[in-house]
Amino acid sequence: MKLLNPGHLIDGFEVQACLHAGGMAHIYQVVYAPSEDGTHRAAEFPMAMKIPRMTAGDGAENIVSFEVELQILSVLKGPHVPRFVAAGDLSRLPYLVMEYVEAQTLQHWLDRRQTLAVSEMAALGAAMARAAHSLHQQNVCHLDLKPANVLIRADGSAVLLDFGLSCHAQFPDLLAEELRKAVGSPVWISPEQVVGVRGDPRSDVFAIGVMLYELATGELPFGEPATAAGLRQRLWMDPPPLRKHRPDLPEWLQEVVLRCLAPVAADRYPSAAHLAFDLTHPSQVKVTERGRQTEGTGFWTHFKRWVRASGMAYRPSPVPVQQIEQVPIIMVAVPHHDVSDATLYSLREAVARSLGIRPGARLACVTVISPNLTSSTEADKGETQVHRWHLSRLQQWAQPLDLGGHQTSFHVLESGDVAQALLRYAEGNHVNMVILGAATHGVQMQRVVATVPIKVAMEASCTVILVKQSLPFERLAEVAA
Amino acid sequence: MKLALISDIHANLQALQACLTHARQQGVDQWAFLGDLVGYGADPTAVLDEVMDLAAQGAWVLRGNHDEMALHPPGASNAEATLGSQGAQWTHGQLTAGHRAFLTDLPLTLSQDGLLLVHASADRPDTWRYVDGESAAGRCLDQALAQQQGPHVLVGHVHHQALYYRGTGRHLMKFDPTPGLPMPTPVHRPMVASVGSCGQPRDGSPRAMYAIYDRRAQKMVFHRVPYNHLDAAAAIRRAGLPEFFAQRLELGR
Numbered sequence: 202m203k204l205l206n207p208g209h210l211i212d213g214f215e216v217q218a219c220l221h222a223g224g225m226a227h228i229y230q231v232v233y234a235p236s237e238d239g240t241h242r243a244a245e246f247p248m249a250m251k252i253p254r255m256t257a258g259d260g261a262e263n264i265v266s267f268e269v270e271l272q273i274l275s276v277l278k279g280p281h282v283p284r285f286v287a288a289g290d291l292s293r294l295p296y297l298v299m300e301y302v303e304a305q306t307l308q309h310w311l312d313r314r315q316t317l318a319v320s321e322m323a324a325l326g327a328a329m330a331r332a333a334h335s336l337h338q339q340n341v342c343h344l345d346l347k348p349a350n351v352l353i354r355a356d357g358s359a360v361l362l363d364f365g366l367s368c369h370a371q372f373p374d375l376l377a378e379e380l381r382k383a384v385g386s387p388v389w390i391s392p393e394q395v396v397g398v399r400g401d402p403r404s405d406v407f408a409i410g411v412m413l414y415e416l417a418t419g420e421l422p423f424g425e426p427a428t429a430a431g432l433r434q435r436l437w438m439d440p441p442p443l444r445k446h447r448p449d450l451p452e453w454l455q456e457v458v459l460r461c462l463a464p465v466a467a468d469r470y471p472s473a474a475h476l477a478f479d480l481t482h483p484s485q486v487k488v489t490e491r492g493r494q495t496e497g498t499g500f501w502t503h504f505k506r507w508v509r510a511s512g513m514a515y516r517p518s519p520v521p522v523q524q525i526e527q528v529p530i531i532m533v534a535v536p537h538h539d540v541s542d543a544t545l546y547s548l549r550e551a552v553a554r555s556l557g558i559r560p561g562a563r564l565a566c567v568t569v570i571s572p573n574l575t576s577s578t579e580a581d582k583g584e585t586q587v588h589r590w591h592l593s594r595l596q597q598w599a600q601p602l603d604l605g606g607h608q609t610s611f612h613v614l615e616s617g618d619v620a621q622a623l624l625r626y627a628e629g630n631h632v633n634m635v636i637l638g639a640a641t642h643g644v645q646m647q648r649v650v651a652t653v654p655i656k657v658a659m660e661a662s663c664t665v666i667l668v669k670q671s672l673p674f675e676r677l678a679e680v681a682a
Numbered sequence: 683m684k685l686a687l688i689s690d691i692h693a694n695l696q697a698l699q700a701c702l703t704h705a706r707q708q709g710v711d712q713w714a715f716l717g718d719l720v721g722y723g724a725d726p727t728a729v730l731d732e733v734m735d736l737a738a739q740g741a742w743v744l745r746g747n748h749d750e751m752a753l754h755p756p757g758a759s760n761a762e763a764t765l766g767s768q769g770a771q772w773t774h775g776q777l778t779a780g781h782r783a784f785l786t787d788l789p790l791t792l793s794q795d796g797l798l799l800v801h802a803s804a805d806r807p808d809t810w811r812y813v814d815g816e817s818a819a820g821r822c823l824d825q826a827l828a829q830q831q832g833p834h835v836l837v838g839h840v841h842h843q844a845l846y847y848r849g850t851g852r853h854l855m856k857f858d859p860t861p862g863l864p865m866p867t868p869v870h871r872p873m874v875a876s877v878g879s880c881g882q883p884r885d886g887s888p889r890a891m892y893a894i895y896d897r898r899a900q901k902m903v904f905h906r907v908p909y910n911h912l913d914a915a916a917a918i919r920r921a922g923l924p925e926f927f928a929q930r931l932e933l934g935r
Binding site: 265268272291292371372373374375376377378 | 845847849850851855857859860863865866868869870871
C-alpha cells in the first residue's frame, strides 16, 4: 500500500503523521475519525496504525506474519505489550491499531552504551526478562526479540513489539511448516530456532542474552551470519567471554550472559523469571568457571560439540506455561522471632517436598526485619552487622536441605509491614509459590486482625502454602512415653 | 452467526441436553448436527425428537453411517454381526415411521457461505472415510475445494477433536485444540475441523464434545462439557444393549 496522506480515513480512524516506513509496514499515528457533528472522540491513549506493505509481488510470508501478529497481539494482556485497539479485515483492508507507546527502543541504549554502568545494563536486562516472562505466562513466545523490538519506558519497564514471528501455543502456528526452516533474525535467533523449533521460552532468554552481550561489550556474540552454516555455528559454539572484550566487567555479569547464550536450551536459565532474578540480585549469582574465564572455549570442546550438533534436528517443545511451571521460583518466609524449632523444622520439610518434585526450581529464603532494628543502632556498621547476622541465620536454617541443582539465595528485607514486604518481594520476583508458617509472624494477634499468613494468602497472586508445625519437640517425649 | 456443531450424539440424551444447554449459554444462534444421531445409546427416539424439533426451527441436520444402519440394519442371522449392528437392530425397532422418514430425508453434506458440513469426509461422503490424520484431512479439503465448497470443512465421525490447518507450507497440519479457548479461523485460510463426538467421546475423558464456529469473529472454539455419563451408561444397561457400550461412556474410550 502506498503512503497515506494525513487526514485519510480508515474504518473510523483518521491517519496523521507517518511514524515509520519500514520494509514490511508503514506505521502511522492515528486518532478516532471525527463523528458526523464534527467532534473527535478522545482516545484513552495515543494510537498507532500498522499497515503491511503488500504489493502483487510480495511473498506470502509478509502477509502471514502480519496475520500472526494480529492473532497474537489481540489476545495479549499486561503492561509489556502495546494495548490492542482494532484490526481491519485481512482480505479487504489489513491494518492493526494499537497503543502508541512513548519510549525509546533498546537501540538508544546501545548507541550510548559506553556511558552505561553495569547496574544499568542489568536493569535493562531484567526489564526485558520480566516482559518476556509475562508473554510466556500467556503461552506466547516472542521469537524475534531484538533492539528494534524492545521499548524501554521512562520508568525502566520494557514493552515488546512486533509479534509477526511469535508463536502462541494454543493457536495453530501458521509459521510452522514441514520444512522446519529457521524463522527469526540472524543476529539474535536461538540455536533451536535455527533447526525449526518454535515455542521454547528459552529461545527468548537467548535473544536477551545476545542483547546484553552487545550492551556490555559492543560486540555481537555470533556476528551477523549470512549463511545457513554461519547460523548453525551457535548450535555448538560458545561466544568469546565478555571479559575478553572488557576485562573490567564483573564476573557475575559474564556468568549471567553466557548462561543465556548456552547452545543447548537446557543449560540456559530455565525461565526468563530466573534470569530477571539473577539480574536483580547480582550478589547472589553463583559465579562458576564460566563467569571467571577470559579466554574462549577451547578447540576440542567446540569440536566435540560440533560433532554432536551436526545431528541436531527439530524436536517439538512443550507448551510454555507448562514448561515454566516446571521451574518455579519458590520463596520461603523464615521468621526470626517468636518461632519454635518445630515450626522451623516443618517449614524446612515443606520446602524440601516442594523442591523434591521440581528439580529445576529455585529457592529464595527471605526474612523480614523491622527497620528500627538497624536504625536505632549506630548507622552503617550496625546495619551490615544485623543483616549479616540474619543472613547467616537463614543459611544455617537451609543447611540441612539438599540444595544440589537448586539455585538458592538468601535475602533480608527491612519493613515494618511483614506481609506487605513478602507480597512485594513475591510480586517483584515472579515467585510461583510462597511457603510460610501458618501460625508465625504475629500469632498472638490472630483473633483481632488478619495475621501475616492470612494477609499473604489472600493477597498473593501466586500459590501460598501455609505450613502447620509438626508436633512441638517438647511433646515428642510425652507421645513416646 | 454463531454456529453450534454437534456430531455423533449416538442416542445419548444426557450428553445432547448438556451440550444444548452449554451452547445456549454461549449465545449460539444456529445449530448443525453432523450425523450419527443414533446407534450405541439408549435413547434414540428422545434424541431424534429433540433434533427434529430444532430442525423444524431451522437447524441443519446431516446423515451419518449409524443413521443409515438404523434404517437398514444388517440381518440378525448374519454370522458376522458386529456389536454395532446388534445395536442397530435394537435401534431400528425403537424408531417410529416419523423418525425413519426424518432420517431417510437427511442429506450427506451441506454447503453454505464458505462452509462445508459433512459427517465423514468430503472425499466421497457416502463411503464414510475417516478424517483421522493430516493426509486424510488433505484429501477431504481437496475434494471440497474442487467442488467450489469450503474452504472451511467441518466434520464428525472420528470421535476426536482436531483442527487441520494450512500455514505457509502446502500441506495441512494437525493442531490439538485447547478446550474452551477460541482460536482464530480466518475465512481466507483453509481448514478441516473434526468437532468430536457429543455422545461417545473416545479420548479417555467422558466429557461430551462439540464446537462453536463464530463467523463474525472468525473464531472457533472446541468445548468439553461434563454431563451425567453414569446415567447414560445405566440407561444402556437397562435397555439390554451390549455392556461395552455402557463402559465406553464411563471411561470415555
